[in-house]
Amino acid sequence: MSLKHLLLRQTRKNFSKINGNLLDRQSPNINATHIFITKPSFSLLDSHRGYYSSLAARNFELSKLNSLFSRCIHFTVTKLSNAAIEPKPESAEVEDDDGSMNEFLSRFVWIMREKISEEFPDYDKQTVNAMLLMIVEKVVSEMEKGRFEQTLKASTDNPDWDLSEDLWKTVTEVSNMVLDDMKKATKKEKMKGFLLSREVQEMCRFAGEVGIRGDMLREFRFKWAREKMEESEFYESLEQLRKEARTQEENKDSASGAEAASEVKSEAVSLPKRRGKLKYKIYGLDLSDPKWSELADKLHVAEKLILPQEPKPISGMCKLVTEKILLLNENDDPSPLLAEWKELLQPTRIDWITLLDRLNEKNRFLYFKVAELLLSEESFQTNIRDYSKLIEVYAKENRLEDAERILVKMNEKGIAPDILTTIYLIHMYSKAGNLDSAKKAFDSLRSHGFQPDEKVYNSMIMAYVNAGQPKLGESLMRDMEARDIKPSQDIYMALLRSFSQCGYVSGAGRIAATMQFAGISPNLESCTLLVEAYGQAGDPDKARNNFDYMIKLGHAPDDRCTASMIAAYEKKNLLDKALDLLLQLEKDGFEPGLATYAVLVDWLGKLQLVEEAEQVLAKIGAQGHYLPIKVRISLCDMYSRAGIEKKALQALKILEAKKQELGHDDFERIINGLVAGGFLQDAKRMEGVMEAQGFIASQPLQMALRTSQALRGKRLP
Known part of the structure; x- marks a missing residue:
């Protein structure tokens, strides 16, 4: 038995002698399990309050419990030294344990007294000390079983407690707290030793010589001492590993020797016959179980599917x-x-x-x-992915007919398009401008329970935009926002552009407001589109407000935006305001371009201001621009109505050469101008060109032609 155990045992005996065996003589059927350091157990403790008071009444000063422990330990050490106990090799370790034990008991008693006093503030000091005596005696008895750190852990797993579970839990918490404090104190003392080491002192001296002093030197000193301590602990751990490795090698050598001896001994002995299946284990798994053979078969099948x-x-x-x-x-x-x-x-x-x-x-x-x-080849083992892959490739290359042919083959084989194939179809039809087929594929996608992602939404919105139905595209955009899918700036701009071209002012305003709420600042393009929208709607005042707001934001108007503003004034024939705007912009350094001049030529031509229109044409020629088709239509209409035959026919000849670029409204304006100018033969010829291009003249135009023929070529007023 170690000296520590002897010391603790003798301390117990001496402690009992000093107390006069109070606990043995005065235990009126009470056990320490009645003690709880919790509020609900107050009534239990209060029922035994007289017992604790009787302990205090026998003049036992428990308030001096710390000094009492010290006297007991000192008495035991003196007695053992008088008995001439010989020192053992572990005497240094025993002394360290004794010091640690004394410090632990001192700290433990101090904290436990405070906890008992907090939980039972109505009890007097003597009663609290009596309760503390019972707790400490149990702790000391548990400490006799071994090192107190191991005892604490072992005691929590021991069902044979004398203390209650709650009380022992409190004891364990306090003990762990005391042990942590002791470890910190030990580390602090160890740190002090390294702070005073020769290497650290020399480094501090050198730092002082180079000018490092004050708080910085103090920080460096602690840093160097910590590094030295970590280095020392590292080498100690290496030494410990070396000792453990040496011990393992010795054990291995001894085990191998014993095994060799047993083999020599059993050379002439035959192995016994195995009965039943051989059971073998790896890492605790019984591999002889038949489930592992089933697993191996499944792995073999999966390997064929996974490995190429x-x-x-x-x-x-x-x-x-x-x-x-x-x-x-x-x-x-x-x-x-x-x-x-x-x-x-x-x-x-x-x-x-x-x-x-x-x-x-x-x-x-x-x-x-x-x-x-190969889609119809049996050995190819065609699956739905082969069809969808071909459809995807054809869709990316805009080969709509080829993709639809593959889709027909799928249906003939009884293979319904899956979600992935449907997504490819939506992208393809949206890109090709086939709104009906795109809507059908989109509805089919939703019927499968699939929630469209951002790309699918974008394709469908662009399909609506390209078809001139921005309101339906806006409803899909709201659906995206409801599902926390943020539309891109391109989608916002596409919807705003579509509303602007259609003249839907309210829709354009909603999209512009939504963009600002989404954190997208107005730029030159969005402001220009709003100006165009109000211009298309015939509201030049609001168009001018947006134009001025754009300038206020710091965006200089370009030729396109200025042309849109001039076109808005043209809707109401406000030529003076348009000219004032141009003069103001020219003062600010703006120079009109082809778009602005084209609007002015068209406007001046409608007003039959031929000379002014030709002056604007001269400016276009000076800039080196080629006249666009819209300007030539305006010139043909202007010269026809003004009766300038030569220039009217020159313009008409150029337009006939570019008949593929003319639309229905363009033909209507040209023919109306020719009829108004009295060029009936040319008007009839252009009507034939119009029908050859697949356009049908409107009823008012047909009426104007018949009326002109009835008047035999006379000009209409």
Whole structure:
């Protein structure tokens, strides 16, 4: 038995002698399990209050419990030294344990007294000390079982407690707190030793010589001492590992020697016959269980699906046929060579895919043709992904008819388009401007329960925008926002542009406000679109407000924006305001461009201000611009109405040469101008050109032509 155990045991005996065996004589059927350091147990403690008071009444000064422990330990040490106990090799360790134990008991008693006093403020000091005596005696008895750190952990797992569970939990918490404080104090003392070490002192002396003093020197000193301490602990851990390794090697050598001896001994002995299945384990798993064989079969099947297969080697005649296939032209029929190749190689799916990859690298058009042929090939093992892949490729290349042909083949095979294929169709139809097919695919996607993502929403919104239905596109945008999908700035601008072109002022205003709420600041493009929207709606005042607001934001108006503002004034024929705006902008350094001049030429032509319009034309020519088709239409209308035959016919000749660029409204304006100017033959000829281009003259225009013929070529007033 170690000196520590002897010391504790003797301390217990001496402690009992000093107390006069109070607890043994005065325990009126009370056990320490009645003690709880919790409020709900107050009544239990209060019921035994007289017992604790009786302990205090026997003149036992428990307030001096710390000094009492010290006297007991001192008495025990003196007695053991008089008995001439010989020192043992671990005497230094025992002394350290004694010091640690004394410090632990001192700290423990101090904190426990405070906790008991807090929980029972109505009890007097003597009663509290009596309660503390019972707790400490139990702790000391538990400490006799071994080192107190191990005792604490072991006691929490011991069901044979004399103290209650709550009380022992409090004791454990206080003990751990005391141990942590003791460890911190030990580390602090160790740190002090390194602060006073020779190396740290020399480093501080050198730092002082180079001018480092005050708080900085103090920080460096602690840093150097901490590094030295960590270095020391590192080497101590290495030494400990070396000792453990040496011990393991010695144990291994002794075990191998014993094993060799047992083998020699059993050389002449035969192994016994095994009965039943052999059970073997790896890392605690019983691998003899039949479930592992089932798992191996499943892994084998999964391996075939996951790991890529290797294509068959191509050689001999099959190699020659392969080269012939690769050398085919786009218009050649690959079916005979494919049949020959199939007969020679007996290919699987991986072989066909390898051939398609080589075709895709060498001849993309031939790749599409072969890929479509393989959709009906049994050995190719066609699945829905092969169809969707072809549809995706055709959709990206805007080959709408080819993609629809693959879709028809899918339906003929009884394969319904899945979500991925439907998404490809939405992108394709939206890009091609086929709104009805895009809506059908979008509704099919939603019917499958799939929530569209940002790309699908963007495609459908652009389909509505391109079809001139921005309101439906806006409703989809609101649906995106409701699902916390933030539309991109391009989508906002596309909707704003569509509302502006259609003249939907309220819709354009809503989109502009939504953009600002989304954190997108107004730019030159968005402000220009708002000006165009109000100009299309015939509200030049609000158009001017947005124009001025754009300048206030710091955006200088460009030629397009200025032209939109002039066009807004043209709707109400406010020529004076338009000219004032141009003069003001020219003072600020603005120079009108082709767009602004084109609007002015059209406006002046309608007012029959031929000379002013020609002056503007001269400015366009001075800038080196080529007259756009809209300006030439305006000139033809102006010269026809003014009766300037030569210039009217020159303009008309140019327009006839560009008839493919003319729209229905353009033809209507040209013919009306010719009729108004009395050029009836030219008007009838242009009506025939109009019908040849697929346009039908409106009823007012037909009425004007018939009226002009009835008047025999006279000009209409």
